[in-house]
Amino acid sequence: MFRPLFVFIGTRYTRAKRRNHFVSFISLTSMIGLALGVLVMILVLSVMNGFDHEMRTRVLGMVPHATIESAKPLADWQRLGALAAKNPQVVAVAPFSQMQGLLTHEGKVQKVLINAIDPLEETKVSIIGDFFEEGRLQDLKAGDFGIVIGDKAAAKLGVGLGDKITFVAPEVTVTPAGMFPRLKRFTVVGIFHVGAGEVDGFIAMTHVQDLARLQRWKADEVQGIRLKFADLFEAPRTAWQLAQSLGDKQFYARDWTRTHGNLYQAIRMEKAMIGLLLLLIVAVAAFNIISTLVMVVTDKKGDIAILRTLGATPGQIMAIFMVQGTVIGVVGTAIGAVLGILAALNISAGIAALESLLGIKFLNADVYFIDYLPSQLMLADVLLVCSAALVLSFLATLYPAWRAARTQPAEALRYE
Known part of the structure; x- marks a missing residue:
């Protein structure tokens, strides 16, 4: 050659x-x-x-891409969800409510953010259903006051499937005998492991109607709607535009860049x-x-x-x-x-x-x-x-x- x-x-x-x-x-x-x-x-x-x-x-598959909320509880989230779903960037919509507090069990305490969800709608906007170690998301039923927690929280509290845990809300009830914290007993119906410490340790889920009762709302009232986008980088701009189009100064938007953007x-x-x-x-x-x-x-x-x-x-x-x-x-x-x-x-x-x-x-x-x-x-x-x-x-x-x-x-x- x-x-x-x-x-x-x-x-x-x-x-x-x-x-x-x-x-x-x-x-x-x-x-x-x-x-x-x-x-x-x-x-x-x-x-x-x-x-x-x-x-x-994983992390951004668990947390909302964006949410649209109002200062008052929403009773017609289906209508708002239908309007938001018309945007080509929006893939799915689901209702949600949130409440911070403490979970306690036999003297052990764990801080928690409870996400109230509709199990049938949540699977459209979240990947949580793929990471259950025990139980399943569909075990959350209205009126049963069931709760789903991460494995890190379960280990810290020493609880398993079927155990009772107490949720302490950051509010007090005024009675003639004085002020007492608001407490509610939940039953553990599911344990998940995502592999993200922030999610597995501090996130819990319950049925949206159960948290509405705890917050003294009507059963069909929610805090807002959660949006899933085809391109999560479009969430900040599109969510703001949707909030403006749904009502002048009545709704506001939050997106993942504010919680996990850094x-x-x-x-x-x-x-x-x-x-x-x-x-x-x-x-x-x-x-x-x-x-x-x-x-x-x-x-x-x-x-x-x-x-x-x-x-x-x-x-x-x-x-x-x-x-x-x-x-x-x-x-x-x-x-x-x-x-x-x-x-x-x-x-x-x-x-x-x-x-x-x-x-x-x-x-x-x-x-x-x-x-x-x-x-x-x-x-x-x-x-x-x-x-x-x-x-x-x-x-x-x-x-x-x-x-x-x-x-x-x-x-x-x-x-x-």
Whole structure:
């Protein structure tokens, strides 16, 4: 197979054993360093993609994309829901009410935000039904005062399916004997585990009619309607427009950016900053090729001089060392990409196995919004990392190749 002279010699220099073993060692470490840089960058970007994906699907699949509420209880939420559903961005609508308070059981206390829902409508706007460990969402029946809690809350209170727990509302009842807190006994009918500490520990659910009775509303009155959007990034603008169209200053909108927006933006910013820092590591590894080729040029001055006397042009000499450096970059990038892809595909299972072996949790749900290490490999990230590594590797060959092309045969062969 025909190969140009500079390609033949450049690839031969790459795989040939040199007299100077130190140069060979530096070349090998440059290749390994580049491979490690590419591997780590693909792995870390995949983990950040995993956090981003879990944030959008799990946490934002549990909390409302947006809500439309009024200062007074709504008795005609079906009409408002039908009007909101006409917007092409709105996928589903469900009623809701909320109430903060405390759950108590045998002297143990847990703060909680109770979401009152309609079980038949809630499955249209939430993914909670996919994460039940015991019971199910449909076990919430009007009048039974059942409650669904997360596994972290259940563990802290020491309760299981069928146990009675007391809800303490942040209001008092005034009687002739004095002021007493408002209490209500609920029966645990379901326990879920989402993997997000904030959800599993502090969110509970009951039937919307039961909470209406607790708040002394009519059975069909709710706090507002919950909206699910086809594109959650459209929620802030669209929800505000819907609130304005439903009634002038009568309704107001809230969206996920007010409750979890800071966390989501932090994840996106961390991905960008970590990506930049890791790119610098790849750049350092790529520019190690400069020192490798400079030493190769010094080691091969005699060969370069002979090639020049045989008629090789400065451009061909330059191309020889550009080929050599590019081969190092391509091999290092390819090895790093393969290892990075394998690591990204198996990091979640590997960390889970390591946690099980050591008996510790690397991600605590009390600190992070999930208790496991997610990973989502994206082709675009792999191509971007490999392209950046190859471009940096190619740029690193220019200066040593230019120096090789400037070699003067007479001076190089003077002491040979």
